[in-house]
Amino acid sequence: MAPDELKELKVQLQEQLDKGFIRPSSSPWGCPAHFVEKKDQGGKRLCVDYRPLNAVTVKNKYPLPHIDILFDQLAGAKVFSKIDLRSGYYQIKIRGEDIPKTAFSTRYGLYEYLVMSFGLTNAPAFFMYMMNSVFMNELDKFVVVFIDDILIYSKSEEEHKEHLRIVLNRLREHKLYAKFSKCAFWLKEVSFLGHILSKKGVAVDPSKVKDVLNWKQPETVTEIRSFLGLVGYYRRFIKDFSKTAKPMTSLTKKECETITSDRGSLFVSRFWEQLQTTLGTKLIRSSAYHPQTSGQVERVNQILEDMLRACALTYSTKWDECLPLAEFAYNNSYQKSLEMAPFEALYGRRCRTPLNWSELGERVTFGPELVTQAEEQVKFIHSDLKRAQSRQKSYSDKRRRPLAFEEGDHVYLRVSPMKGVHRFGVKGKLAPRYVGPFKITERCGTVAYRLELLPHLAAVHDVFHVSQLKKCLRVPKEAIDTSQIQIEPDLTYEEHPIKILDQKQRSTRRRTINFYKVQWNNHSEEEATWEQEEFLRTRYPDFLPSTSN
Known part of the structure; x- marks a missing residue:
């Protein structure tokens, strides 16, 4: 002693x-x-x-x-x-x-x-x-x-x-x-x-769970078991505890029984499924709009898609010229969660642009000082992210309420492109998700509304579920043009090839593959894409000329 x-x-x-x-x-x-x-x-x-x-x-x-x-x-x-x-x-x-x-x-x-x-x-x-x-x-x-x-x-x-x-x-x-x-x-x-x-x-008792809230991130199986044993005592107070703890529980097993993956073409192929079946592994597919695999990356991708979609709708055939500016705008834009721009979070200093040269002055940062600033920046970001996540959750819980509209409101109508190769060769990701706006003329029940559609949409039923609508905060002078998009009664539209611009062949060890440069409806020749002959004959059998025996 x-x-x-x-x-x-x-x-x-x-x-x-x-x-x-x-x-x-x-x-x-x-x-x-x-x-x-x-x-x-x-x-x-x-x-x-x-x-x-x-x-x-x-x-x-x-x-x-x-x-x-x-x-x-x-x-x-x-x-x-x-x-x-x-x-x-x-x-x-x-x-x-x-x-x-x-x-x-x-x-x-x-x-x-x-x-x-x-x-x-x-x-x-x-x-x-x-x-x-x-x-x-x-x-x-x-x-x-x-x-x-x-x-x-x-x-x-x-x-x-x-x-x-x-x-x-x-x-x-x-x-x-x-x-x-x-x-x-x-x-x-x-x-x-x-x-x-x-x-x-x-x-x-809040004083008893203080240690749980401040628990450091587990890094070993022993630490995971220790954490699960501690929080398991309070499982009766945690909604869906078993579902929330399932990913951590699976990490304590000696063998990997399941793999959660997104729906990429590689992971849904028959070869991959057969390989996992042979290994005795069960595949679990992620569901749309749920952060089960790489939620943070997918959330950023949604923002980038919105930016590129706006460029595609505004600049049409010259949308690709805006890519450097779109990249710069995102990386140098202020993020509320980080309380700084992504560029500053990554490099520890603000991006030097002509707009802020006057603010930086003649000051020069050297190596050791730059490292110290970066370390302090990372600690600052971690604490800010925790506060932001807590704040955003409270805002979401407080403001979450059923979506409702009134007669006379203007709304956008959700449309879905049919599967196939669409604009820019990315399967419709940059195609418009909404058309309109349209005026609400009548409320049908509690979750449906009747819209005042344009004449060329006469084939579409004019009553829609609230989940297909998005509120228009102000009626713009120029709405998204729907006259060039043939919307089907089920609120889908399909883009189809109209002209062959060029042809080429690619040889492999076993066969020769024919490619055609195709122009699609509603797109210019500059937006044409190269497609395989096999795909075009399967998807659009009447488009290509028949082959001679």
Whole structure:
């Protein structure tokens, strides 16, 4: 022990000798003693390591109550009081022939306990048996007991007064003493066994889950199991806990039974499926708009798609000339979550453009200073991202409500391109997702609306579900032109080839593949794409001339 602990040991040994808890011993038994920190009001508690004694002790199987079962008895309770016994174990004497077995060695000699000590394997079971015997008539009526913690609960203050009187009389009869500083009476809300109890029900004590919230990210299987074991205690308070913890649980298994992947062409091919079947691996496909694989990347891709779609609709055939500007605009735009631009987050400094040269001045940053600034920037970004995620979730929960429109509102109508090769050779990703806006003329029920469509859309039914609509905040002077898009009654449209501009061949070891440069409807010759002959004959059998035998 350290010098300050030896000083404390001498003080506590003298106190326990004066109180009659211990006495000098000449027992052949002897276990080491050490200090542990007290949770309440600081200080140190003298504890004895009784593991050698516990190993040869016949175990008492008296059951300890399950905390969840104890809380089930509190239905309808509105008034609470709690009592904590002072040094509960020390209030029970040890049988004479067992006293030598409790001996412990210290720097100042060998001592043995005359009262029940902490650390004995049968101490909790015996103490629980004694407390249940004392309050047998009151248990599950208005008293809950867990070792040395007593909770009195009542449905009214009049009942509570009588219940308190009965409990205090029981303690007086059996000469059990409470620690007043840890007792509380006539409470509407009480902290008991790591939970908050009130008339509203049982909730988690925030002070008890602080360590869980600040838990560092697990990096090994052992750390994952430790974390899951800790949070598993609070699973009854976490909605869909098993679903949320499933990815971490799967990491604790010795073999990988499942693989979650997106729906890329490689992962949906028959070769890949057969390979995984042979290996005994189950494939799980990700679903649309759910961050199951690379959610952060997909979210960024949505923003980039919106930017490119705007360029395609505005500049038509010259959209590709805007790519460098679109890249620069995104990388140098302020991100609320990061509280800086992506360029600054990556390089640790702002992007030098002609617009901010005057702000930077003549200052030059050297290597070591740049590294230091980058490290500070990363720490700043991590903390900002945590705050932003929490803030965005609260905003989303607060503002989430069913989508509704009024007569006279203008809305955009969602359309879906049919599968095939569409503009720019990327299968329609840059094609417009919405057309309009259109005016709402009537509300049909609670989730459907009738729109005032243009004459060339007469074949389309004019009543649409609310999920197919997006509110137009202001009616623009120029709407998205739908006259050149042949929208089908099911709100889909298909782009088809209209002209062959060129032809070429590519030879492989086994065969020769023919390619055609095809112009699509609603697109210029500059937007033509190269397509395989096999695809065109399968998808558009009447487009290519028939081959001669």
